[in-house]
Amino acid sequence: MVEVDPQDLNFRARKHSWLGRFRHENVAFRAESGRKLVVYMGDDRRGGHTWKFVSNGTVTNPADKSNSRLFEDGVLYVAQYNRNGTGRWIPLLLNTPTNPVRPTRVGEAELASFGKAQRDAATRLPRRAGIAGQTQDGGSFVMDTANEATALPGYRNKTLANFYTSQGAVLVDAFLAANLVGGTPTARPEDLEVHPRTNEVFIAYTDGAPGSDGYPDSRIFNVAKYTAAVNSGQQSGGLYKIIEDSPDGAGLTFRWQRLAQGGEAGTRDGAGFANVDNLAFDSQGNVWGVTDMSTSTHNGFDVGAAGKQNTIDHSKTGNVSDFTGVFGNNWLFYIPTSGPNAGTVVPFSYGPNRCEMTGPTFVGDTMLLAVQHPGEDCPIDDGTVLRRSIEMLDLNGAVFNQTRTVSRGSLWPSNTENDRRRSPMPAVIGIRRVRSNGTGQFV
Numbered sequence: 001m002v003e004v005d006p007q008d009l010n011f012r013a014r015k016h017s018w019l020g021r022f023r024h025e026n027v028a029f030r031a032e033s034g035r036k037l038v039v040y041m042g043d044d045r046r047g048g049h050t051w052k053f054v055s056n057g058t059v060t061n062p063a064d065k066s067n068s069r070l071f072e073d074g075v076l077y078v079a080q081y082n083r084n085g086t087g088r089w090i091p092l093l094l095n096t097p098t099n100p101v102r103p104t105r106v107g108e109a110e111l112a113s114f115g116k117a118q119r120d121a122a123t124r125l126p127r128r129a130g131i132a133g134q135t136q137d138g139g140s141f142v143m144d145t146a147n148e149a150t151a152l153p154g155y156r157n158k159t160l161a162n163f164y165t166s167q168g169a170v171l172v173d174a175f176l177a178a179n180l181v182g183g184t185p186t187a188r189p190e191d192l193e194v195h196p197r198t199n200e201v202f203i204a205y206t207d208g209a210p211g212s213d214g215y216p217d218s219r220i221f222n223v224a225k226y227t228a229a230v231n232s233g234q235q236s237g238g239l240y241k242i243i244e245d246s247p248d249g250a251g252l253t254f255r256w257q258r259l260a261q262g263g264e265a266g267t268r269d270g271a272g273f274a275n276v277d278n279l280a281f282d283s284q285g286n287v288w289g290v291t292d293m294s295t296s297t298h299n300g301f302d303v304g305a306a307g308k309q310n311t312i313d314h315s316k317t318g319n320v321s322d323f324t325g326v327f328g329n330n331w332l333f334y335i336p337t338s339g340p341n342a343g344t345v346v347p348f349s350y351g352p353n354r355c356e357m358t359g360p361t362f363v364g365d366t367m368l369l370a371v372q373h374p375g376e377d378c379p380i381d382d383g384t385v386l387r388r389s390i391e392m393l394d395l396n397g398a399v400f401n402q403t404r405t406v407s408r409g410s411l412w413p414s415n416t417e418n419d420r421r422r423s424p425m426p427a428v429i430g431i432r433r434v435r436s437n438g439t440g441q442f443v
Helices: 065-072 108-114 148-155 167-172 174-181 321-327
Strands: 027-030 036-042 050-058 074-081 086-091 123-126 140-143 189-194 201-205 238-244 253-261 276-281 287-291 331-335 346-350 356-363 366-372 385-393 399-407 427-432
Touching: 027 189, 036 065, 036 189, 036 201, 050 065, 065 074, 074 174, 123 174, 140 148, 167 174, 189 276, 201 276, 238 276, 276 356, 287 356, 321 385, 331 356
Parallel strands: none
Antiparallel strands: 027 036, 036 050, 050 074, 074 086, 086 253, 123 140, 189 201, 201 238, 238 253, 276 287, 287 331, 331 346, 356 366, 366 427, 385 399
16 A cells, blocks of 8 residues: 655655555545554455554544554554454464464355365465475465365464564565465455444455455355355345444454345345445445446346347356346445435446446535446447346346346447447546435436
8 A cells, every 4th residue: 555645746655564465445544533543454356355454653633644654553454254243353463373264164155055165265375385295485375175184284373473584574465474364265345434423344345256366255255156046145245344342443353244245136135236346425324335247247248249148047056147237237326324224225326338336435415436447348339239138036036037228338428329429438427416406316
C-alpha cells in the first residue's frame, strides 16, 4: 500500500510495508482520538485472507496528517474464522507459531458431498529445503488432500522465524505466511468498510469458487453447488461482517456473521445477487454494493461476436459459475442494516452491457459511480440482438424459463440507437434524487 497526498505536490509517496504485500484492493480505517489506528484489508484472490493492522501508537487528532507515522510501527494480523461464529486475529510476527489448516478440513463440505474437493483443497505454503521433500528455498509448495499426511508435519510446531530471516521478509510474503500460521483462506475479499454507526466491519467476499491461487474454507464459505437439488446453494460469494469483541477494534477476538449469501433468491439461502464487490455506506447506515460478475456470463451469453449461449442447468453440481448469467448485467443495490427491512436486498440501478460498476462514493446527496469497460470483449453495438431462453429459479425455488433479449454490444454512454460513430466508453457518473417533484425519482 502506498500513501499519496494529492493536495501537496511536494509530498513523496510512502510505501507502508507494515500493511503487508498481497493483492490489496482497499483499506478501511478506524481513526479515533485516543485510540490506536486500526486498518482492515482484503486479499483479492481465491483463498485470500482478511487482514487487520493495529498501530502501536495512538491517534491524537483523526484529521492530522501526521497520523501517517502510525503506519510505521504496529502489527499485521490475519483473521481465523471458527465455524461457530467466533474468530481470532493471528499476528504475523517472527515468534508466531505455525499451524496450517489441514486441506481435508478446508475442503470438508465438498469431500462430504462428492468424496473429492476441487483442486484437492490446495493450500500454498512457503517452499523450504528439507520440508515436505523439498530441495530448494523460495516460491510456494502446494499442500493438498493427496499429500497432506506427509507434508503437514514438516510445517507444524515451528515459528515464522524458522521460515523467514526478518520481519520484513514475513510482510512481503504475507499470503504464504498467513497460510503458515493458520489464517482462514476466504472467498476473494475485495472490499471492506467500517459501518459509520456500529463500527462493524462489512466484507464483500466476491466469489467462493476455488482456483489456482487457493481454496476458500468450505466450512465458512459456499465453494460449490453441493447437491443436484435445483435450489441448492450457489458459490456466488456473499456479504459478511466482523464484530470486534474489543470496543476500540484493537483486540484479538471477534464474532462474524454472514449478512447475505450470494446466489439466486430461489436457492435455500441465496439473497438474490452474485459477486458483490465494492461497498459504501450512506448517511442512514444502509450498505450499498455493486456486483462484479464476469462479463463472459452476462445474460447467459459468452463474450465475442458469436454470442454463444452458456449452459445453465440447475440440476448441475460442483462449480456453477455460469449461473450468474441469470442476473443479467452488473448492477447496484443496497441493504438496510437496521429497521424492519434489515437484510433485504433492494435493487437500485442496472449497468450497461458487459460493464462492471465500481467505487460507489457518496458526496453529499450524490452518489459517484464508475462504469468500467462497457461492451467488454464484444463488437461495437451495430444493432445485433441476442435472444435465448434462460433457466432461472422463481422465489419458491422452482425452475422456469425466461425469454431473454439483449443487445450484443454497447454504445454507452451514447443514447443514440445504432450510433456507429461512437465506441463504448468508461465514465464516472453521478446519481442524485430529484427533490423538487416529490416523486422519489433519480437522475
